[in-house]
Amino acid sequence: MTDIPLSVLFGTLALLILFSAFFSGSETSMMAINRYRLRHLAAKNHRGAQRVQTLLERPDRLIGVILLGNNFVNTFASSIATVIAIELMGEAGIPIAASVLTIIILIFGEVTPKTLAATYPERIAFPTSLLIKPLLTLLYPLVWATNMIGNAILAFFGFPTTDKNNYRLSREELRTVVHEAEGIIPKRHQQMLLSILDLEKASVEDIMVPRHEIVGIDLDDPIDVLIEQLSNIQHTHLPLYRESIDNVFGVVHIRTVVRLFRNKELTKESLEKIARDVYFIPDGTPLNTQLLNFQHHRQQVGLVVNEYGDIQGLVTIDDILEEIVGEFNTNPAAYSLSPSVHPQDDGSYLVDGSTSIRELNRALQWHLPTTGAKTLNGLILDYLEIFPEPGTSLRLEGHAIEVVQVTNNVIKTVKVYPLLHTTTKHPTP
Incomplete structure (x- = not known):
């Protein structure tokens, strides 16, 4: 080696440090790349994304070939640096060369390329995969042997190396992704996506029209009473029953109904004929x-029943859709928050006691508990x-509340005040 010119040795050393930076940047970029964006690009036939996705299918082999290459160039660089030190300063220069080379490799072969790769993983991973993939093929026997030993050691200690669920998002992680998409997804769309994720947390009892508020048609009433009722109805679907909602049959x-009324064919018998199950x-x-x-x-409305078959309330498909997109308000000037919140x-706010807790939380951005009672009452x-x-x-979850109106053992109207700075969760008379 002493016959080799110093210029060649320094050039070789610089090239080895460059290779060290290449392997370090490749490893970091491939581990830091967004797996979901990678799949998206690969599905669009992006060649670089397809190469990286193939390499990441076996991360043990990918890491194996990168570390083999990195350790080889670092060891070779150490040998070259030792030769240079001996020629320039004799054996006394060996520790100096080791110290200087460590700093150089740390800065130019590790920290700088890894920082760059972590910041711009796609820009680094896609081009470096052009060399990593053929290098893996060339060194496959050596990579296979080292991986077999490494995987055996991991398996001995109970760590599997083939976890396919590593990059699947849980529901809460997906919520975090949606939250962090602010600026990319409009806030309104964000809220809709979050509402879809929350659908399974609520049941039909949370949104149903309570039994005592169900508006239907009692066929035991005189026909003129029915016509008057239908003339002022504000609902789309009407249950047909006799005496009480428990005897509903359609x-x-x-x-x-309007078509029957227009054709002057509205009778109790005609209502029974057009009724759906x-x-x-x-x-x-x-x-x-x-x-x-x-x-x-293919239904749009249903009656909620308990385990004994007793009717508890009524739910429509519109009620569920409103949980996703918000209230369907055909008259925006009528109210700005909710038809039950004034x-x-x-x-302060005057709130109908029958307002559901979910609706109140959504309208006022509150966090009242929804696991127990379904309404404010x-x-x-x-x-x-x-x-x-x-x-x-009383004080409820930090909100001062005053009962305004009580009718027939039901709290009809409540006045609520803005959130107080308190952690008290129990009512104070």
């Missing part, structure tokens, strides 16, 4: 499941454990 669409929904059915059930059975001049009763009188005040 559902009619208001459009069909009732579609029943078990209580506790998750909203995502029920949305698919509506689609599968802002006051002093910053039920939540207040659960917290107080007594039936309140009008004027009763």
Whole structure:
């Protein structure tokens, strides 16, 4: 080696440091690249993405060939540096060369290329894969042997090397991805995506029209009463029953009723003829499941029943869609938050006691618990454990609340105030 000119030795050393940077950057870029964007690009026949995706299918082989190459060039560079040091300073220059080479490799062969690769993984991974892939083929026997030993050691200690679920997102991780997409996805669309993810957390009981609020047609009423009722109806689907909703036998669409009325054919018998069979929904059915059930059975409305077959409420497909896209408001000037939430001049809100907790949370950006009671009326009763009188005040999840109106053992109207700076979660009379 002493017959080799110093210029050649320095040139070789510089080339080896460059190779060290290449292997270091390749490793970091391939490990840091976005797997989902990589799949997207590969599906669009991006050649660089396809090469990298193939290499990442066996990360043990990829890391094996990169580390083999990196260790080889670093060891060779150390030998060249030792020869240069001896020629320039004798044996006393060996420790100096080792120290200087360590700093040079650390800066130019490790930190700088890895930082660059972590910042721009695609720009580094795609071109470097052009050399890594044939190099893996060339060194495959050596890579295979080292991987066999390494995988055997991992298996001995109980660490599998073929986990296919490593890059699958959980639901909560997907929520984080949607949250972090602000600026890419409009905020309104973000909220819709999050609402879709939350559908399985809610059941039909959370959004149903309670039994006592179901508007239907009682065929035991006189025909003139029915005509008056239908003239002022504001609902699309109407249950048909006799005496009480427990004796429901069909559902009619208001459009069909209007057609009968226009043709002067509206009778009790004609209503029975156009009625469709009732579609029943078990209580506790998750909203995502029920949305698919509506689609599968080609239904738009159903009655929620408990385990004893008692009717608990009514749910339409529109109710589920509103959980995703928000309230369907045909008159935006009528209200800005929710039809049940009315802002006051002093910053408070008058809220209907039958308002669902989910609707109130969505309208006011609150975080009242939804695991127990489904309505504001039920939540207040659960917290107080007594039936309140009008004027009763309490503090619920930091919100000051005043019971304004009580009718027939039901809290009809409540006044709520902005969030207070307190951690108290129990009512204070």
